[in-house]
Amino acid sequence: MKYVDEFRDPQKAQALLQEIAQLSAQIHVDRQRPLKIMEICGGHTHSIFKYGLEALLPETIELVHGPGCPVCIMPKGRLDDAIALALNPEIIFATFGDVLRVPGSQQSLLQARANGADIRMVYSPLDALSMARDNPDREVVFFAIGFETTAPSTALTVLQAAAEGLPNFSLFCNHVRVIPAMEALLDNPDLQLDGFIGPGHVSMVIGSQPYQVIADRYHKPLVVSGFEPLDILQSIWMVLRQFATGRCEVENQYSRLVQPEGNTVALNAMAQVFEVRDQFEWRGLGYLSQSGLQMRSDYAAFDAEVKFTVPGRSVADHKACQCGEILKGVLKPWQCKVFGTACTPDHPIGSCMVSSEGACAAYYKYGRFSQAGAQFQKTPVPG
Amino acid sequence: MTIPFPSNPSSHPLFQALDQSQHRRGRVGEDMITLSHGSGGRAMRDLIDDIFVGSFDNPILAQLEDQARLDLSVLLPLGDRLALTTDSYVVDPLFFPGGDIGVLAINGTVNDLAVSGAKPLYLTCSVILEEGLSVATLRRVVTSMKAAAIAAGVQIVTGDTKVVPRGAADKLFINTAGVGVIRSGVSCSAHHLQPGDAILINGELGNHGAAILAARGELALETEILSDCQPLHDLVDQILAVCPQVRAMRDATRGGLATVLNEFAQSSQVGIRLEERSLPVREAVRGMCELLGLDPIYLANEGKLVVVVPSDQAEAVLAAMQAHPAGREARLIGEVVAAPAGVVTMQTTFGAGRIVDMLVGEQLPRIC
Numbered sequence: 001m002k003y004v005d006e007f008r009d010p011q012k013a014q015a016l017l018q019e020i021a022q023l024s025a026q027i028h029v030d031r032q033r034p035l036k037i038m039e040i041c042g043g044h045t046h047s048i049f050k051y052g053l054e055a056l057l058p059e060t061i062e063l064v065h066g067p068g069c070p071v072c073i074m075p076k077g078r079l080d081d082a083i084a085l086a087l088n089p090e091i092i093f094a095t096f097g098d099v100l101r102v103p104g105s106q107q108s109l110l111q112a113r114a115n116g117a118d119i120r121m122v123y124s125p126l127d128a129l130s131m132a133r134d135n136p137d138r139e140v141v142f143f144a145i146g147f148e149t150t151a152p153s154t155a156l157t158v159l160q161a162a163a164e165g166l167p168n169f170s171l172f173c174n175h176v177r178v179i180p181a182m183e184a185l186l187d188n189p190d191l192q193l194d195g196f197i198g199p200g201h202v203s204m205v206i207g208s209q210p211y212q213v214i215a216d217r218y219h220k221p222l223v224v225s226g227f228e229p230l231d232i233l234q235s236i237w238m239v240l241r242q243f244a245t246g247r248c249e250v251e252n253q254y255s256r257l258v259q260p261e262g263n264t265v266a267l268n269a270m271a272q273v274f275e276v277r278d279q280f281e282w283r284g285l286g287y288l289s290q291s292g293l294q295m296r297s298d299y300a301a302f303d304a305e306v307k308f309t310v311p312g313r314s315v316a317d318h319k320a321c322q323c324g325e326i327l328k329g330v331l332k333p334w335q336c337k338v339f340g341t342a343c344t345p346d347h348p349i350g351s352c353m354v355s356s357e358g359a360c361a362a363y364y365k366y367g368r369f370s371q372a373g374a375q376f377q378k379t380p381v382p383g
Numbered sequence: 384m385t386i387p388f389p390s391n392p393s394s395h396p397l398f399q400a401l402d403q404s405q406h407r408r409g410r411v412g413e414d415m416i417t418l419s420h421g422s423g424g425r426a427m428r429d430l431i432d433d434i435f436v437g438s439f440d441n442p443i444l445a446q447l448e449d450q451a452r453l454d455l456s457v458l459l460p461l462g463d464r465l466a467l468t469t470d471s472y473v474v475d476p477l478f479f480p481g482g483d484i485g486v487l488a489i490n491g492t493v494n495d496l497a498v499s500g501a502k503p504l505y506l507t508c509s510v511i512l513e514e515g516l517s518v519a520t521l522r523r524v525v526t527s528m529k530a531a532a533i534a535a536g537v538q539i540v541t542g543d544t545k546v547v548p549r550g551a552a553d554k555l556f557i558n559t560a561g562v563g564v565i566r567s568g569v570s571c572s573a574h575h576l577q578p579g580d581a582i583l584i585n586g587e588l589g590n591h592g593a594a595i596l597a598a599r600g601e602l603a604l605e606t607e608i609l610s611d612c613q614p615l616h617d618l619v620d621q622i623l624a625v626c627p628q629v630r631a632m633r634d635a636t637r638g639g640l641a642t643v644l645n646e647f648a649q650s651s652q653v654g655i656r657l658e659e660r661s662l663p664v665r666e667a668v669r670g671m672c673e674l675l676g677l678d679p680i681y682l683a684n685e686g687k688l689v690v691v692v693p694s695d696q697a698e699a700v701l702a703a704m705q706a707h708p709a710g711r712e713a714r715l716i717g718e719v720v721a722a723p724a725g726v727v728t729m730q731t732t733f734g735a736g737r738i739v740d741m742l743v744g745e746q747l748p749r750i751c
Contacts, residue, residue, distance in 0.1 A: 013733050046676075052735025097747035121747075123602055123675075229733065345743035356676065356747075366737045 007228030008051075016233040017056055023240040024058045034062040036192060037239055038185075038329055040178060041199035042069030042357025043227050049366040051229040061236065064329035065362070067181055067285060068199055070146040071098050071355035072327060075281045076317065078174055079104035081310035082143050085172055086117040088308065092135060094128035095143040097121045102354045105315040125157035125171075132161070132169035141304045144171045149201040151175040151293060152266035155273040158295070158302050170304040173295050176280060178202050179210055180291035186218045190330050195239040197232065198224035200254045205270075207262030211250045219248045226254040273299055281314055283351055284324025323350035326359055333360040340364060409433050416516040421546025434522055435508065435542060438529045443505075443540040451540035453505060453562070461564035466501035468492060469560035477524065477555060479598035481590075481609030484557055485527035487685055490614045491636065492561040493535040497616040498632040498688065500571045500623060501563030503535060508542040511556040514549045524555065535614040537561070568627055575630040576651035580719040581697035583690045585618060585704050586611065586663060586712035588640055592682030593668040596675075604674075608667050613686035618709040622690060625703045631691040638742050639681040641727065643689045644717075645741045649725045657717040657729040657739060681742045691719065 027035065039045060045065045048054055054063055067073050083104050086093035093109075100110040100121065113119040118138075122128050125142050132140035144154040154171060161169045178199060185191055198211055203224045214222045221242035225235035235253045242249060252258055273296060280292025295303040304310075317323060320338045325331040333339050333352065343349040345361055352358035356365070389395040393402075409432030411420075419426040436444060443451050458465070472488040489506065496503040508528065512521065532539055539559075590611040597606045615634060622629060631651075635643045640662075648655045664672075664679045672679050686709065692700045697715055704710030727739040 008732060010732050010734065049737065050731075051733055052731045052737045053733070055735045056733060100747065127601065365740045365743075 007226070007230040009230065012230055013056075013233055016230065016237055020061070020233065020237050020240060021058050023237065023244050024060045027240060027243050028060040031060075033192075034060050035194045035240070035243065036062045036064050036329075037195045037197060037236060038064040038066045038193050039197040039225075039232075040066040040068040040182060041197075041202070042072065042355065043201065044197055044199070044225065044232060045069070045359055045362055046357050047227050047229060047232055049362040052366070053229060053232060057236070061240075064193060065326070065333075065359035066185070066329055067282065067327040068147070068178065069352075069355050069357035069359075070150070070176065071102055072323065072351045072358045073176065073181075073282045073285070074099070074102060074145060074174060074351060075283045076103070076105050076315040077281065077311075077313050079108075080106070080315060081312060082172055083107060083109060083112045083117070084311055085141050085304060085308055086112050086119050087115075088139075089118075090139050091118070091308075092131060092138050092140045093117060093119045093143065094122045094125075094131055094140055095119060096123075096145070098355050098357075099143060099145060101348065102351050103348055125154050126160070129157050129161055129166070129169060132166050133164075136168060139168050139170065139307075141308075142169070142171050143174070145174040147176055147178050147199070147202045148205045148270070149199075151274065152205055152263070152269050155269040158273045158299055159269060161302055162299065167301075170302045170307050171295065172304040172310075173274070173293060175274065175293040176282070177276070177291050177293065178206075179213065180288050181282065181285065182214060183218075184285060184288045184291070185328055186214070186220070188328060191328060193220065193329065195220050195242070196222040197235045197239065198222045198250075200224060200226045200231070200258065203252075203254065203258045203262070205263050205266045207260050208250055208252045208258055209260050209262075215248045215250050221248050221251075223251045224254050224258050226257070272296075282327075283317065284327040318349045321350040323352045323360075326350075326352050333363040336360065408437070411518050414518055416512045416514060416518060416521065416546055418514055418546050418548065420512065421544060427544060431542075431544060434518075434525050435544070438525045439508070439532070439539040439542075441538045441540065443538065444542075448541075451505060451507070453540070458504070458564050461502050461504075461566070462569075463567045464565040466496050466499045466563045466565050467560070468495040469558065470495060471556060471558040473553065473556050474595065475553060476595075476598050477520065479610055480594050480607075482612035482685070483524060483527050484555060485524035486531045486612050488557040488559045489528050489531035489535060489537070490612055490685060492559040493537060494615045494634040494686075494688075496561045496563035497614070497619040498571065498634050499563070499565055500569035500619070500629070500632070501565040503537050503561055503563040503616050505540045505562045506532065506537050507558075507560040508539045509558040509560075510542070510544055511552050511558075512544065512546045513552045513554050514546055516554050521555065524557075531614070535616060566623065566627075569623060569629070571629050571632045573631050573633065573647050573650035576647055576653050576655075576691050576719045577630065577693075578653055578719050578721040579694050580630055580691050581694045581700075581715055582644070582655065582657075582717040582719065583692065583697065583701055583704065584635070584640065584663070584714055584716050585615075585688045585690075585710040586686075587665045587668070588635075588662060588684065588687065589668045589672070589679035589682030590665060591685040592639070593671050593679075595683070596671065602675075604671065606667050606671065608665065608671070611684055611686035613709055615686060615688050615709060618688065618704065618707045621703045621707050621710075622700055625699045626692050626696045628696065629690060629692055629700075631689075633689050635684045635687045635689050637683050639679070639683060640687070640689060641678075641680040641739050642742055644727045644739065647689075647691065648727050651719075652724045654720040654723050654725070655717060655727045656720050657727065659729050659731045661714050661716045663712050663714050677746050680739065681746050694718070
């Protein structure tokens with residue numbers, strides 16, 4: 001397949017892996033512990049597992065799976081708010097498919113649908129807009145989630161709804177921003193990250209320039225990366241090369257799609273519709289300032305939080321769930337007390353076990369019988 | 384005043400009209416299914432006569448008894464065990480590139496019989512119709528069923544019709560049960576896999592699942608992917624002719640190849656090792672999967688057969704499969720290993736190994 005197979009060439013992968021091994025050996029002469037490289041984005045986590053990349057890397061490199069899955073970081077309280085909206089008989093609640101199974105405090109959207117809520121899966125926010133046009137006597141609320149990757153398409157949908165004067169369409173806005181989350185991780189003393197593989201899709205929108213703060217203030221190398229196996233291996237190699245040459249820079253491996261300044265059209269649409277929230281709660285990470293987006297007052301007519309009442313409560317995670325530590329990269333999924341026992345993709349306790357981009361789901365799905373996965377402790381679930 | 388009962392009723396015009404009415408072949412006059420078509424009365428009889436008995440035309444069904452009566456003398460020479468299966472079909476949309484719900488309902492049940500090593504013979508057809516379904520749609524589906532039954536060499540010998548109020552079902556649901564006779568000496572079972580056995584598939588993975596996704600029209604994708612819906616009984620004949628010792632066969636429908644192999648591994652308590660580079664997937668299906676974050680090994684198929692045979696027979700079986708139109712793209716895709724028991728692993732194109740787990744819930748497209 002053109003533009004895909006070129007990035008999955010086993011021979012090129014072998015050549016890259018050899019170079020990674022050489023660089024890693026060279027760097028490790030002066031180091032006592034493995035080099036910890038975090039991939040922020042869940043899409044990268046998924047690819048790493050799907051292609052078995054982690055097992056091909058030298059032991060001196062440890063990949064840490066970060067908080068870049070928009071489903072995983074959605075806090076229970078916001079899920080409860082979404083479910084409350086969905087249970088309103090006036091509302092058709094439109095959502096992306098992979099949010100359906102995420103547990104709220106009482107139930108998931110899938111369970112709410114079984115309980116009678118009119119919840120419909122869409123592939124794009126524009127599908128929700130069509131739904132509003134087709135159902136003029138109902139309110140259509142779109143559950144907008146995702147990082148800067150999906151925010152522009154949501155913004156353009158709102159602009160379209162405004163242009164059409166659609167009175168029965170609104171957003172439940174849960175868009176989040178990647179850089180404040182990275183800064184929160186770097187400010188956390190528990191973590192000792194050495195470098196980052198930057199998210200490709202987000203960077204298509206925001207560009208590579210905004211990551212400069214990671215290199216300048218935190219002195220960590222960051223390489224914006226594509227999602228194909230060779231993209232990821234090359235990005236790891238580029239991070240190692242920075243180490244070997246004593247640099248901390250923002251580099252762009254995904255230059256075929258990412259421009260330093262990002263996508264101006266997308267950024268303008270976002271700026272027109274959204275503004276930064278003072279605080280947004282992240283599952284496992286708590287409230288992070290400047291980390292979420294909300295709708296500008298000009299578009300309040302399309303803001304479900306203005307049009308409808310939502311409970312707006314903050315709900316603590318299950319006490320046995322250690323998603324927070326996993327999202328921060330402090331724990332590996334199999335080190336969580338309930339991984340693979342009380343918490344499985346069939347019966348997820350935490351969100352990391354739900355999305356295919358979640359680190360726990362990836363370990364469970366692709367590697368639960370691996371040596372690492374086999375170490376988990378079978379502990380009964382408290383409460 | 385009382386009207387005297389005619390002394391010779393058969394010559395009376397009233398009774399003659401009644402007699403004609405009882406012997407006429409029923410016809411459906413309406414354009415749409417209504418609740419009266421499920422009431423058990425004349426409208427239902429007309430529907431059954433017109434649409435089902437007329438199409439499926441065979442002497443066993445024409446008896447219109449409450450059960451099909453099957454002649455043992457036909458069954459006995461064909462083998463030594465009966466295979467009985469049932470499946471319900473609720474696909475949306477009813478018509479899709481490469482098939483429709485009627486073809487699925489016949490081929491699905493034919494294939495469930497065939498993979499046991501049975502010769503499929505008789506099917507039932509039970510329909511649940513939503514009030515408001517167009518009669519033309521039903522007619523079209525039943526015509527497809529008739530053609531598929533002829534192609535598969537089976538007869539539809541009994542059935543049932545129910546009509547439910549609008550909203551209580553989605554247009555049309557079909558259940559088909561099937562009876563076949565298992566050839567003597569053939570013993571295919573998910574419990575019979577042994578380390579060293581070879582695993583084969585008769586063609587490209589995921590075409591049906593991808594065709595249905597595209598046909599739903601929610602993705603605005605233009606593809607030429609056709610469902611692979613086809614009967615497999617003849618291919619099974621060819622396979623058993625060269626290798627009666629087939630360990631296991633199963634058609635990979637919902638849950639795809641991955642689900643079948645996990646079931647095999649768990650039932651036989653063996654490991655299964657797949658070679659990623661050997662898995663046949665059409666380019667358009669790969670493209671759609673890339674776009675949506677789906678995996679073709681979990682996508683549904685309706686004409687794909689997973690066959691496990693002793694390794695020394697693998698080449699002969701592969702050649703027999705490739706010589707058949709339903710197996711032209713057949714491949715050897717993996718092997719049975721002793722450990723880890725109950726687990727399917729895949730050797731990726733990079734030489735790394737990973738688990739291929741059972742599907743949890745349905746595959747849901749990723750956000751980004």
